[in-house]
Amino acid sequence: MGAAHPNEIRIEPGVAEAVSRLTVMPQRRYGIWVGTALALLVAFLIIRAFASNPAFAWPTVVSYLLHPSVMRGLGNTLMLTAVIMILAIVVGTVIAIMRVSPSPVLRAFAGLYVWFFRGVPALIQLIFWFNLSLLVREVSLTIPFVGTLFSVRTNDFMTPFFSAVVALSLCEAGYMAEIIRAGIKSVPSGQAEAASALGMPYRMILKRITLPQAMRFVLPPTGNEAINLLKMTSLVTFIAVDDLFYSAQSIYARTFETIPLLIVVAFWYLAVVSIMSVGQHFLERHFGRSDTRRDAVTMRFLRNIISLRGISR
Template sequence: MSKVDASEARTQPSSGGGEVGRLVVVPRRSYGIWIGTALTLVLSFFILRAFAVNPAFGWETAAGYLFHPSIMSGLLNTLILTVVIMALAIIIGTIVAIMRVSPSPVLRSFAGAYVWFFRGVPALIQLIFWFNLALLMRELSLTLPFVGEVFSIRTNDFMTPFFSAVLALSLCEAGYMAEIIRAGIKSVPSGQSEAARALGMPYRNILTRIVLPQAMRFVVPPTGNEAINLLKLTSLVTFIAVDDLFYSAQSIYARTFETIPLLIVVAFWYLAVVSIMSVGQHFLERRFGRSESRREPRVARVIRNAFGSRPKGAAT
């Protein structure tokens, strides 16, 4: 009796001929997947065993510091930094993105130079530069003709470590957000903007009422990824002595020399916050992409997302 795999059997006609009736469908064996799965399970076992039995990790010590007041204070500062910087980056990035798609060549050139500079210079260098701004300008003042000096302030009085971190990382992150938002704007068919202009709608209304609402569907997913990346990027503020989560852990293990347990505590809280943000990103994507979602049972969606299967009727 002949044997063929399932893909070949499906190509045969369903009616006619005893030859087809004698065929036996044999599922294709994926030996590579079986071997890879077995190796992955073995490797996972050895990794978990190494983490569990090695006393140098100090799991009990890490558990004791998990809710330490200094760690909680640093975690709160990290969250505040992330929210403030991300909000400013979205605002600045939106303005720069609109300038990049503006009809004015001057605005496009300025926005292009902004993105080129702040995406090209490493974030740590920008952070240290703004923190040491007083080396370039000892004070900032405003002088008006026929009025004289309106105000004057020493740079060190307002360029605190926290403000320097917010300013530097906001400008840096805005460069990436500008490209994300510009891509979202470009994803909207140009015919809609042309039709609105033909009806006499101002450019501002075209952006706020037509282009930007439709671009949100393409902007939200990468924005969520940038927010998660920014959360981890805030650990750089340790270099300018901002009391964030990592700096708080460093302050503790510099006294106790319990480096590994404190790093485990930091990693745990970063993973916890990133997990919560990932769930929020999922619901935001569902909210803005609901027009493309299929009406299928919730259990079926969960199974399909977990195993990567295609919904019925989807193109292959």
């Protein structure tokens, strides 16, 4: 017999037979069993309380689910959410680009914007814009040697709905700016540096290299912000915007059916949030950070550089 290899594992005689006779026992997870039992018990007690308590008035809840006032308020809530989110993404993108700009003035301005609109509570901003006419009674445009082109009273255009759009858009843009800036910073800087070395303008670097790749980092928190914004629109009730919550308030102020109407509002918020969560899930899968996705992004970057060099020639 030759010498044993130094890395060879030697098994003493009889050890393999002894190991084969061992009984494999499954790991006992008592903590998981106890936690599961407690969760089922709590769920049962909650369901029984909701089902057996007559104060919930489930027939009344069902009768108000599709009430015209509730449907109108739901439509206004969805419209507010969509308009505010679109404006917040546009303004937030501009502020985020300013935050990563080489100009110290632009960086300082963007930093002050984020500091102010994230620091002041949304409700205070909402009430401030609603009462803007106390500071500015009219808005006019006057050109020297030409005269006043137009003049309009502030109360004529700062309606409750428009005040809500302006206030919440500016507030949400502060959060979106930080999300987009973080996404831009997550893109490897070497790609932008290589493109800059080849003479690609800063605007084109953002458009063709940085922002497309930042999407996969930006999208998940943006979906969460949209869901938070949907719920935050309930603040517009304080300035009498006819949203979902305000519509329910108008009904139970007359009928005193407070609990059933609040359940109706909660149901519709949960329904819309669930739909938005499903959409967010599929968008995240589409923009997911898989290996295939990264390879596709890299190839697109290389094609951009090659096409740029072809144009420069």
